[in-house]
Amino acid sequence: MNQFIKETDTVHAGEGATDSAQTVGQVNPPNVKTGADLLITLLKEAGVEVIFGYPGGAVLPIYDSLYDSSIRHILTRHEQGAIHAAEGYARVTGKTGVVLVTSGPGATNLVTGIADAYMDSTPVVVMTGQVTMESIGRDAFQEADIMGITMPVTKHNYQVRDINDLPQVLADAFYIANSGRPGPVLIDLPKNITAGPATYQPLPQPAARGYKIPTAPAKEQVEAIAQLISGAKKPLLYVGGGIISSGASELLRQFAKQTQIPVVSTLMGLGAYPAGDEQFVGMLGMHGTYAANKAITDCDLLLAFGVRFDDRVTGKLQMFSLHSKKVHVDIDAAEIGKNVQVEVPVVANIKDTLEMLLQHHLHPDTKDWLAQLKAWDNEWPLRYHGTSDDLKPQQVVELLAKHTGGQAIVTTEVGQHQMWAALFYPYSRPRQFVTSGGLGTMGFGFPSALGAQVAEPEKTVICVAGDASFQMNIQELQTVVEQGLPLKIAIINNRFLGMVRQWQQFFYEKRYAESRISSPDFVKVAEAYGALGLRATNPAEAEAIIAQAIAHDGPVIMDFVVKEEENVFPMVPPGKGNHEMTLEWSEE
Amino acid sequence: MDIERTFSILVNDRPGVLTRIAGLFARRGFNISSITVGSAEEAGVSRMTIVSHGDEAMAMQVLTQVGKLVDVLDVIDMSKEKIVKRELALIKVKAESSKRQEISHILDPFRVSVVDVGHSSITVQITGDEEKIDALIGLLRPYGIIEISRTGATALLRSGTEEASDAAV
Numbered sequence: 224m225n226q227f228i229k230e231t232d233t234v235h236a237g238e239g240a241t242d243s244a245q246t247v248g249q250v251n252p253p254n255v256k257t258g259a260d261l262l263i264t265l266l267k268e269a270g271v272e273v274i275f276g277y278p279g280g281a282v283l284p285i286y287d288s289l290y291d292s293s294i295r296h297i298l299t300r301h302e303q304g305a306i307h308a309a310e311g312y313a314r315v316t317g318k319t320g321v322v323l324v325t326s327g328p329g330a331t332n333l334v335t336g337i338a339d340a341y342m343d344s345t346p347v348v349v350m351t352g353q354v355t356m357e358s359i360g361r362d363a364f365q366e367a368d369i370m371g372i373t374m375p376v377t378k379h380n381y382q383v384r385d386i387n388d389l390p391q392v393l394a395d396a397f398y399i400a401n402s403g404r405p406g407p408v409l410i411d412l413p414k415n416i417t418a419g420p421a422t423y424q425p426l427p428q429p430a431a432r433g434y435k436i437p438t439a440p441a442k443e444q445v446e447a448i449a450q451l452i453s454g455a456k457k458p459l460l461y462v463g464g465g466i467i468s469s470g471a472s473e474l475l476r477q478f479a480k481q482t483q484i485p486v487v488s489t490l491m492g493l494g495a496y497p498a499g500d501e502q503f504v505g506m507l508g509m510h511g512t513y514a515a516n517k518a519i520t521d522c523d524l525l526l527a528f529g530v531r532f533d534d535r536v537t538g539k540l541q542m543f544s545l546h547s548k549k550v551h552v553d554i555d556a557a558e559i560g561k562n563v564q565v566e567v568p569v570v571a572n573i574k575d576t577l578e579m580l581l582q583h584h585l586h587p588d589t590k591d592w593l594a595q596l597k598a599w600d601n602e603w604p605l606r607y608h609g610t611s612d613d614l615k616p617q618q619v620v621e622l623l624a625k626h627t628g629g630q631a632i633v634t635t636e637v638g639q640h641q642m643w644a645a646l647f648y649p650y651s652r653p654r655q656f657v658t659s660g661g662l663g664t665m666g667f668g669f670p671s672a673l674g675a676q677v678a679e680p681e682k683t684v685i686c687v688a689g690d691a692s693f694q695m696n697i698q699e700l701q702t703v704v705e706q707g708l709p710l711k712i713a714i715i716n717n718r719f720l721g722m723v724r725q726w727q728q729f730f731y732e733k734r735y736a737e738s739r740i741s742s743p744d745f746v747k748v749a750e751a752y753g754a755l756g757l758r759a760t761n762p763a764e765a766e767a768i769i770a771q772a773i774a775h776d777g778p779v780i781m782d783f784v785v786k787e788e789e790n791v792f793p794m795v796p797p798g799k800g801n802h803e804m805t806l807e808w809s810e811e
Numbered sequence: 812m813d814i815e816r817t818f819s820i821l822v823n824d825r826p827g828v829l830t831r832i833a834g835l836f837a838r839r840g841f842n843i844s845s846i847t848v849g850s851a852e853e854a855g856v857s858r859m860t861i862v863s864h865g866d867e868a869m870a871m872q873v874l875t876q877v878g879k880l881v882d883v884l885d886v887i888d889m890s891k892e893k894i895v896k897r898e899l900a901l902i903k904v905k906a907e908s909s910k911r912q913e914i915s916h917i918l919d920p921f922r923v924s925v926v927d928v929g930h931s932s933i934t935v936q937i938t939g940d941e942e943k944i945d946a947l948i949g950l951l952r953p954y955g956i957i958e959i960s961r962t963g964a965t966a967l968l969r970s971g972t973e974e975a976s977d978a979a980v
């Protein structure tokens with residue numbers, strides 16, 4: 224395997240199958256005639272096993288070289304599906320997702336996914352075809368300035384204008400995408416470069432000059448944190464996606480256990496700390512638990528580790544955690560002090576930081592504080608009103624957890640169902656929960672589940688979807704069926720753009736403008752595509768179809784016809800502080 | 812404190828690098844009063860000087876967000892440093908032969924050079940800080956200014972201050 228691809232999980236046999244003639248007893252240099260041959264050869268050297276993509280004119284040379292390669296290509300039915308699949312693949316493995324599409328519309332169809340990966344720090348390398356260099360700037364057929372378009376939403380992007388630059392560009396692109404704070408890197412490939420002549424050169428060491436990655440914190444900084452912890456009565460760990468990206472979940476668990484400090488998590492951090500643990504207070508923020516939002520408001524020391532103080536987390540900034548001293552550790556210097564000023568700013572890898580903190584063997588007295596948190600949780604635990612007639616969305620998520628032993632990989636679309644999937648499924652390990660946090664991209668969940676299942680063929684992968692979001696990339700059903708991916712789609716079908724409707728109910732006098740949505744018969748849709756379709760309209764049926772779906776060795780759509788107009792609670796209304804959450808809604 | 816800020820940015824001389832930096836300023840809501848780019852001491856490296864304004868938090872965000880760009884080798888906020896900062900301006904002013912003597916007297920203390928002379932106008936080149944250039948423009952305005960082209964400021968730390976500011980970044 225390659226040095227640039229972070230190995231956080233096992234590689235599955237089958238995916239990296241041998242490139243018979245080329246890699247066995249490699250004495251002769253690989254057979255490279257064109258730029259495209261060189262590209263494919265180097266992708267293999269970079270450890271790429273799967274490409275999600277869609278061909279077209281500008282990438283014909285690349286597809287021609289790919290034809291003879293052992294790299295697996297997954298043909299999605301829309302480029303947006305390809306990039307979200309690559310994101311899903313990256314999110315569950317920690318490896319870099321790879322995408323290949325043509326110029327113009329192929330490239331522009333990726334923009335949402337690139338922005339999504341940028342917001343959620345997901346490592347992907349995107350390769351786009353481009354018109355020949357001679358035609359660039361002349362509004363040629365299928366020309367789009369994808370460099371300019373994606374500059375604001377990529378960690379970096381390259382246009383290869385000389386075939387001799389390709390090896391270094393590839394090495395740097397993979398390195399940049401999956402180091403430091405991960406993110407998307409785009410490589411634009413003019414057709415004359417890939418179609419033109421090339422000779423073999425090996426993949427060099429990355430050399431991106433000007434690219435710096437923070438590593439361990441200074442000893443003094445760690446001491447400053449340790450001192451604050453020793454003196455704290457109500458310390459709180461506020462953890463996010465950074466813990467997962469840096470592979471620090473186990474260290475976080477050890478540190479929380481050693482110090483007896485309770486943990487709240489962002490949406491992106493779910494799974495970084497086991498939900499079943501008694502020190503876990505839950506997700507915080509707009510739809511956080513009562514106890515988590517009370518905790519963040521009341522704590523006297525906030526340990527913000529691998530987070531970015533997103534507005535959905537902080538609520539009204541002027542009211543955010545006013546009684547606490549704050550420590551912020553993040554690998555991205557630009558996140559420190561961006562939204563919230565802190566007493567101890569630390570630009571460092573959180574894994575190194577936790578390792579050093581563990582050496583301090585800190586034991587603040589948190590007994591009263593933990594008891595207080597327990598009391599808050601008892602005062603207002605997560606709850607919903609279940610009946611035996613109506614199917615409640617929260618209950619569907621609970622049943623999914625029950626029938627998968629809490630072990631499935633869960634991806635979500637965006638909306639109410641996303642929040643319920645976050646709140647009611649107990650994630651116990653990192654990379655188990657995949658959701659579009661920063662951009663909130665409807666259409667992300669289903670293709671990302673596809674990518675997750677490609678990466679983890681043996682694991683149960685469930686996409687918790689809304690009836691509306693699912694229709695945004697429904698075409699990927701054909702990809703799933705064609706690839707024989709046994710993933711399970713759980714549609715929480717409420718006949719509404721539920722989250723939009725909830726806001727209209729609360730803030731727009733129930734004027735449901737364009738938030739009612741019709742859907743096709745999802746069972747028939749499943750059947751038309753060659754998948755299994757099941758429907759449930761009450762809790763008993765729900766149990767039965769979940770059991771059936773999990774047992775079925777193939778893709779399944781479960782259409783859960785749930786009660787309409789259910790709302791997500793608690794909710795911190797926009798512009799309010801976290802302590803001002805609404806717990807229930809009364810129409811008066 | 813919202814003050815004028817001068818950022819000096821060393822970048823790889825690659826296509827699009829100016830767009831990356833100017834775009835980042837625009838996107839993050841930092842204004843740009845002037846921007847200059849040219850080769851730096853090392854081949855393949857350019858130095859950009861951006862004059863902007865903002866408070867400490869804005870300056871920190873500029874340093875960290877710009878610093879994050881892959882093609883940026885170094886970025887410093889020179890606002891509180893001792894620096895030399897210069898701008899060049901070309902000013903084409905109406906100058907009938909009857910007025911030339913008078914104009915020449917105005918120009919004298921500014922140590923400008925007259926770089927072009929026509930029938931009814933002259934073009935002068937002035938270098939200096941912003942105030943000096945503004946002052947000359949003010950004095951020439953009554954004669955009728957035809958065109959002005961200003962480069963925007965470029966700047967370097969004064970000798971002996973380089974190390975201190977490196978540590979600050």
Ligand SMILES: Cc1ncc(C[n+]2csc(CCOP(=O)(O)OP(=O)(O)O)c2C)c(N)n1
Nearest residue numbers: 638639640663665689690691692720721722
């Ligand atoms: C691409 C995109 N368009 C619009 C939105 C705004 N939006 C957020 S949630 C939502 C409704 C989602 O409805 P559904 O998928 O049925 O989920 P529900 O909220 O009903 O669970 C919409 C339209 C979005 N997040 N993404």
